[in-house]
Amino acid sequence: MKWREKAIEGIFALCASISIFTTLGVIAILLFESIAFFRKVPIIRFLTETQWTPLFAKKHFGIIVLGSATFLTTVIAMAVALPLGLMAAVYMSEYASERARRILKPCLEILAGIPTVVYGYFALLFVTPLLKKVIPSISGFNALSAGIVMGIMILPTVASLSEDALYAVPRSLREGAYALGASTRQVVTGVVIPAAFSGIMASFILGVSRALGETMIVAIAAGQTPRLTLNPLVPIETMTAYIVQVSLGDVPTGSLEFRTIFAVGLTLFVINMTFNVLSYWLASRQRRFKL
Amino acid sequence: MKERWLERLFKALTFISTIIGLLVLVILLIDVLKDGLPRLSWKFITSFPSRNPDEAGILPALVGSAMLLILTALFAFPIGVAAGIYLEEYASDNLFTRLIEINIANLAGIPSIIYGLLGLEIFVRALRGITGGRSIFSGALTMSLLVLPIIIVSSREAIRAVPRSIREAGYALGATKWQVVRDQILPVAMPGILTGTILALSRAIGETAPLITIGALAYIAFLPPLSLKALQSPFTVLPIQIFNWVSRPQEAFHANAAAAIIVLLVLLLSMNAAAIYLRNRFQVRFE
Amino acid sequence: MSWLQKMPLPDLPDNPEEPIIKIRNLNVWYGNRLVLGDINLDIPRNRITAIIGPSGCGKSTLIRCLNRMNDLIPNARVEGQVLFDGKNIYSSDVDVTEIRRRIGMVFQKPNPFPKSIYENIAWGLRIRGFKGNLDEVVERALRQAALWDEVKDKLHANALTLSGGQQQRLCIARALAVGSEVLLLDEPASALDPISALKIEELLRELSRDYTIVIVTHNMQQAARVSHYTAFIMWDDNRVGRLIEYGLTRDIFTNPKDKRTEDYITGRFG
Numbered sequence: 001m002k003w004r005e006k007a008i009e010g011i012f013a014l015c016a017s018i019s020i021f022t023t024l025g026v027i028a029i030l031l032f033e034s035i036a037f038f039r040k041v042p043i044i045r046f047l048t049e050t051q052w053t054p055l056f057a058k059k060h061f062g063i064i065v066l067g068s069a070t071f072l073t074t075v076i077a078m079a080v081a082l083p084l085g086l087m088a089a090v091y092m093s094e095y096a097s098e099r100a101r102r103i104l105k106p107c108l109e110i111l112a113g114i115p116t117v118v119y120g121y122f123a124l125l126f127v128t129p130l131l132k133k134v135i136p137s138i139s140g141f142n143a144l145s146a147g148i149v150m151g152i153m154i155l156p157t158v159a160s161l162s163e164d165a166l167y168a169v170p171r172s173l174r175e176g177a178y179a180l181g182a183s184t185r186q187v188v189t190g191v192v193i194p195a196a197f198s199g200i201m202a203s204f205i206l207g208v209s210r211a212l213g214e215t216m217i218v219a220i221a222a223g224q225t226p227r228l229t230l231n232p233l234v235p236i237e238t239m240t241a242y243i244v245q246v247s248l249g250d251v252p253t254g255s256l257e258f259r260t261i262f263a264v265g266l267t268l269f270v271i272n273m274t275f276n277v278l279s280y281w282l283a284s285r286q287r288r289f290k291l
Numbered sequence: 292m293k294e295r296w297l298e299r300l301f302k303a304l305t306f307i308s309t310i311i312g313l314l315v316l317v318i319l320l321i322d323v324l325k326d327g328l329p330r331l332s333w334k335f336i337t338s339f340p341s342r343n344p345d346e347a348g349i350l351p352a353l354v355g356s357a358m359l360l361i362l363t364a365l366f367a368f369p370i371g372v373a374a375g376i377y378l379e380e381y382a383s384d385n386l387f388t389r390l391i392e393i394n395i396a397n398l399a400g401i402p403s404i405i406y407g408l409l410g411l412e413i414f415v416r417a418l419r420g421i422t423g424g425r426s427i428f429s430g431a432l433t434m435s436l437l438v439l440p441i442i443i444v445s446s447r448e449a450i451r452a453v454p455r456s457i458r459e460a461g462y463a464l465g466a467t468k469w470q471v472v473r474d475q476i477l478p479v480a481m482p483g484i485l486t487g488t489i490l491a492l493s494r495a496i497g498e499t500a501p502l503i504t505i506g507a508l509a510y511i512a513f514l515p516p517l518s519l520k521a522l523q524s525p526f527t528v529l530p531i532q533i534f535n536w537v538s539r540p541q542e543a544f545h546a547n548a549a550a551a552i553i554v555l556l557v558l559l560l561s562m563n564a565a566a567i568y569l570r571n572r573f574q575v576r577f578e
Numbered sequence: 579m580s581w582l583q584k585m586p587l588p589d590l591p592d593n594p595e596e597p598i599i600k601i602r603n604l605n606v607w608y609g610n611r612l613v614l615g616d617i618n619l620d621i622p623r624n625r626i627t628a629i630i631g632p633s634g635c636g637k638s639t640l641i642r643c644l645n646r647m648n649d650l651i652p653n654a655r656v657e658g659q660v661l662f663d664g665k666n667i668y669s670s671d672v673d674v675t676e677i678r679r680r681i682g683m684v685f686q687k688p689n690p691f692p693k694s695i696y697e698n699i700a701w702g703l704r705i706r707g708f709k710g711n712l713d714e715v716v717e718r719a720l721r722q723a724a725l726w727d728e729v730k731d732k733l734h735a736n737a738l739t740l741s742g743g744q745q746q747r748l749c750i751a752r753a754l755a756v757g758s759e760v761l762l763l764d765e766p767a768s769a770l771d772p773i774s775a776l777k778i779e780e781l782l783r784e785l786s787r788d789y790t791i792v793i794v795t796h797n798m799q800q801a802a803r804v805s806h807y808t809a810f811i812m813w814d815d816n817r818v819g820r821l822i823e824y825g826l827t828r829d830i831f832t833n834p835k836d837k838r839t840e841d842y843i844t845g846r847f848g
Contacts, residue, residue, distance in 0.1 A: 008469050012377035015370045017387075019394040019443070022436050026405060029412040087308030095302055096309075104309055111312050113559065114319075115497025117530045118552050121537050122319045125326075125545055155312050183294050185301035206400070213402020215500035216530075220537055240404050240500065247407070247504045253416065261504075265408045269401070276400045383652065456689035460749070462650060464702040464756055465679030474701060475691055575692050 030269055033262030040256055046263065052226040052237075054260045055251075061260070063267055065228045069236035070268075073147045073218055074211040076232060080151025081207050085158025086193075086200065092159070093166040094188055112156040120220030123149040128221065141223030141235035150217050158207045165199025165283075166192055202283035209275040213268065215240035239264050323556075327549025335550055339513075340532065344543035349551050352532035354514055355427065355507075356496055356558075358521070359528055362431030363495055367438050368488055374439075375446025375484070380472055399440045406437045407504025415505050423523025425506030427515065430526060433505055434498065438491040445487020449480040482573035489566040493559050499530040507531055529555050593806075598623040598760060598790050599644060599681075604658035606639055606648065614639055615818040617658070619809055621760075626782060626791040628805035628827065630798060631812050632842065636819025637794045640811065641762045644792065645681040646674050662760075679706070682753030686765040688745035690737035690752075695720075695729050698737050698748055702756035715755055723751035724781050743774025747781065760790040767800065779804045798843060802831050810839045 038046070041061050049062030088108070092101055127145040131138050138144065169192050177187040193200065223235025224245050237245070243261045251257045338348020374391075382388040410433030414422050422428040453476050461471035477484075507527050515521035529551060536548035597620035604617040614636045621627050621644075629637045639648065646667060648654040659666045667677050679702075690698050699716045708715075716733070720726040725747045729740070737748055746766055753761060763782070767775035782791050782804055795801050801808055808831070809824040823830060823839045834840040 005467050005469055009377070009381050012373045012381060015373035016377040016382070016391050016443075018370060018374070018436075018439065019391055019398060022398055022409070022439075023394045025413060026401065026409050029409055030405075033412070084308040084311055087305045088312065091302075091305035091309045095305060104313075107313050107316070108309075111316050113493070113497075113563070114316075115499070115530055115555060115559070117497070117499045117533050117537075118319070118323070118556070121533065121545075121548055121552060122322065124537060126319070126322050152312060152315050159309075159312075183298040185298045186294070188301075209400060213404065215402070215404045216534065219500075220534065240402065243404055243408070244500060244503055247411075247506065262408060265405055269405055272400070272402060272405075276397070280396075454689075456685065456687060457691060459647070459650075459683075459685060460689040460691065463645065463647060463678055463683040463685075464752065465675040465677070466702070466705050467675055470705045474705070479692060 026269070030262055030266040033259050034266045037256065037259035037263045040259075041263075050228050052228075052242075054257050055246075055249075059256075061263075062228070063239075063264065065226045066237060066239040066242055066264060067267070068228050068230065069143065069218075069222065069226070069238040070212060070240070072143045072230055072232060072236065073150060073214075073222060073238055074208060076143060076147025077150035077154055077211040077214075078204070078208055080148055081154040081158050081211075082204055084151070085155045085203070085207070086162050088155065088159040089162035089166055089200075090188055090193075093163050094184055094192070108156040108159060111152070114153070116153065116214065116216040117220070119149050119153050120146075120217045123217055123221035135233065138233045139223075139235055141221060141225070142233050143222050143236055144232040146218045146220075146222040147232065149221070150211055150214055153214075153217070154207045154210050157210060158203050161203030161206060161283075162196075162200045165196040165203060168199060169195045198282045198285040202279045205275050205279040205282065209272055209279065212272050212275065213240065215244060219244045239268050320556075323549050323552050325549075326546055327551070327553045330546045330550035331553055335547075336554065340535075344536075344541060344547055347536075347544075347547055349529060349532055349554060351514055352527050352529045352551070353554070355526040356528040356530075358427055358515065358526070359430055359434060359502075360492055360496055362427065362522075363434040363438065364488070364492055366431060366435040367442055367491070370435070371439050371442030371488070371491075372446050372484055374443045375450055376472055376477075378443070379447050379450040380468060380476070395440045395443055398436075399444075402500075403437060403498055404500040404504060406433055407501030409433070409436065410501060410505040425508070425525055426523045427526040428522040429505050430502055430507055430528075433501055434495045437498065437501060438495050441491035441494065442484075442488050445491070446480070446484045449483025449487065450476060452483060453479045479575050482570055482575075486566045486570040489562055489569070493562040493566070496528075496558060496562070497530055497555065499528075499534055502528055502531060503534070529558075593622040593625050595623050597621055598663065599792075600659075600661040601644075602659040602661065604640075604643060604656070604660065606636070606643060606657075607653075607655040608651070609653045612816075612818045614643075615814070615820050617819075617821050619821055619824060621790060621792055622807060623790050624786060624788065625806040626786045626793060626804055627807040627809065628801035629792065629794045629809045629811060630796070630801050630842075631810055631819075631822075633796060635811050635813050637811050638764050639819070641683075641764060641792055641794055644760075644762055645678050645683055647678075647683060649674065679756050680758060681760040681762060682756070682758030683762045683764070684746065684749045684753060684766050687769050688742060688749055690740070690745050690748050692736065692738055694734045695737050695740070695748060696733040699752045699755045702752055706756070719751040719755035720748075722754050722785070723747045724777070724784070725751055741774070742770050743777060746770060746774070746778060750778075750781065750785075754785075754789075758789070760792065761785070763791065763793040765794055765796065768795075768797070775800070798831075802827060810834075810836075810842065812838055812842065 046061050046063050049060045050064065051060035051062050052065035053060045092104065096104065123145045127149055128140060131145060173191055173195055174187055177191045218238045219241040222238060222241065224237050224241055225235040226237040227234065229236065242264055246261050335348050336353065337350050338346060339350055341347040410429055414429035414432045415424050457475050458471055461475045508525050515524040515526060533548050533551045536544040599621035601617050601619040604614060605612065606614040617640065629640060631637050642648045643656055644660060648656060656668060660668060696716055699719050700712050703712060703715060717726060720729060725744060728744060737745065740748060767778045779800065785791060793805065805827045808827045810822045811819050812822050814820050823834060823836045830839065831843060834843060
């Protein structure tokens with residue numbers, strides 16, 4: 001019976017190691033196709049050209065075009081998610097009654113569970129027409145709508161993680177400040193948030209990471225026109241939207257155009273990884289320096 | 292006093308921030324219901340897509356989503372639970388275990404479209420012979436990889452919640468590790484594991500990007516055959532159908548998209564409700 | 579110690595047979611810390627041996643060595659020998675599940691499985707491929723544990739609905755059912771009310787005619803009431819648990835040889 005126990009353990013270990021294979025698989029395929037791509041298109045072109053036209057006759061491969069779009073939508077999304085998320089976290093952590101928290105927290109979770117394609121619908125067919133009333137010059141596809149809706153989608157993540165960070169601040173710190181006659185606002189802004197700073201930054205950066213990788217909202221509402229700009233009112237194309245565009249088209253597999261999605265994917269992966277690691281490091285920093 | 296006003300303002304701001312998200316949610320739901328409810332009908336649910344928006348329906352998308360869900364569950368559940376059991380009951384604190392745990396945490400943070408690229412290269416292209424290329428089989432394998440980290444994490448939590456005393460009692464009677472896991476730990480942990488799995492699958496049902504990337508088509512006018520061959524057939528899913536209709540300029544298609552969204556949200560709601568019901572009904576509570 | 583004179587002393591004489599368990603030069607480390615040093619102890623067959631001593635000095639660790647439950651603790655390291663029927667249970671060719679079947683353990687807090695009373699007893703047999711009449715074995719075990727009359731009409735009720743004392747007797751019954759020859763009990767009555775505790779003590783005295791019992795207890799009156807032999811464990815100056823004294827219970831409590839034993843028994847510390 002001893003070998004049967006060992007066999008069972010072996011199978012379970014194999015299942016657990018699939019996670020390692022998945023990561024290796026991701027890195028492998030991204031590198032494999034990207035290297036083939038960079039044999040034809042030197043990296044320097046990829047990084048410095050200012051146009052992105054791989055599907056046209058005259059091909060340009062400036063990743064910065066797609067990158068600028070991703071950057072723009074991410075910044076707008078975080079401009080929404082950061083303040084709202086942090087403030088919501090403060091409310092839940094410092095002001096809300098137990099009953100209020102029990103009702104509001106699940107509601108925020110629902111917000112996080114809505115499929116992104118539904119958010120995309122909302123951005124294109126509700127938010128954009130609404131913005132058009134306020135900003136007539138805005139076009140049907142733009143970064144602003146997509147960014148705002150993305151921000152709402154990420155808000156629960158930022159709120160939840162920031163709340164954990166605030167919760168981790170020891171009660172003794174708060175009580176010392178209250179005992180000096182400080183109001184909640186003063187305690188929160190003066191003592192609690194600074195103490196939870198690393199954890200809050202970690203939640204922000206995780207939010208950024210999610211915004212970077214978001215696909216459907218931008219594919220539906222931000223447009224599929226690669227354009228190097230920081231204007232939030234015109235159509236653009238993010239890195240993720242480009243991959244979708246190619247996947248929907250008739251690009252023959254194995255061609256140079258096909259390989260571009262992997263080069264873009266690799267760029268996305270590297271940036272995303274960097275932010276994830278940064279976020280993890282910041283979160284662990286708060287844990288370590290907890291008083 | 293100035294501070295009194297600042298305090299009131301601050302508190303109000305924090306409250307508004309919390310409410311804004313909910314407000315947007317409510318507006319979104321009202322908007323979708325307004326646009327989609329008129330279009331929702333039994334005919335809509337049972338028709339195929341069509342160039343004519345009034346005749347188009349979601350049947351292949353619905354069937355595709357259902358099949359994808361079942362297949363993904365079939366792959367991801369056993370592997371995820373097995374991995375969870377290994378990490379909680381068998382693994383010791385060595386490099387291998389640490390590596391696995393880092394990877395699982397990592398994978399949860401990768402954009403879903405990257406999973407699509409992975410599925411495209413490995414399942415659609417490299418393993419074309421087995422999977423049939425851009426098939427529901429490839430889709431299920433890709434989605435399994437996507438939800439695996441979630442299932443592993445919730446399995447671990449459910450297993451960890453089983454009190455140590457149960458394990459000790461089992462071992463003290465002369466049982467092997469697998470006997471204790473199979474007969475004492477898993478039955479107690481199963482409601483928690485199932486709840487986590489259903490929640491993971493409810494995320495999968497709303498995923499669009501990775502499936503587009505592996506080539507789930509946007510216009511499917513047939514249903515997969517009722518045989519094992521179905522695994523290798525092309526397919527579409529509800530979110531992709533929604534995406535397709537939203538991307539058309541005609542308003543009539545937008546109404547279709549809204550109606551399809553309602554169906555998707557109802558499915559999601561049902562799955563989450565089922566998960567919560569399961570957990571409340573079957574969870575073993577220890578004094 | 580007048581209370582001692584008033585307690586009925588166990589009536590079985592000193593057992594001249596070969597001890598069923600012989601502990602030789604046992605040393606136990608948790609990580610780098612030596613917690614039990616050089617223990618040499620014999621456990622007589624078909625008698626009740628009590629292990630007493632202050633909290634934290636290694637009593638539980640000691641009995642957990644006797645059925646290799648310490649194997650489950652990642653940092654624990656055991657050196658020395660524990661001879662059960664002449665064979666060292668720590669030798670590499672020994673099947674640990676068989677050891678645990680023959681040397682059973684009952685824990686401080688009763689831990690029945692969240693299953694029916696019947697299943698609690700039947701499971702231990704099922705996993706060993708028992709093919710005989712389960713009903714018979716279940717009834718016999720429950721009778722031996724003095725629980726049958728109380729549960730015979732609700733064998734399929736959940737074990738967690740039983741009282742603490744009943745749960746503990748159920749734990750004893752399931753250990754007996756799989757064929758334990760030795761019962762290790764780690765403070766089995768400390769989580770129970772006094773009446774249930776006394777019932778357990780009575781049960782143990784009954785069982786000791788056919789089984790060997792080792793009981794860890796911090797309750798000295800209990801040790802005096804129930805055991806034939808007593809071992810006193812305590813820290814030395816280096817905080818390592820040592821066997822200070824061992825002998826017939828009546829001798830230990832009326833005429834301890836070591837001053838530390840006397841101090842503990844008279845309540846000067848501990």
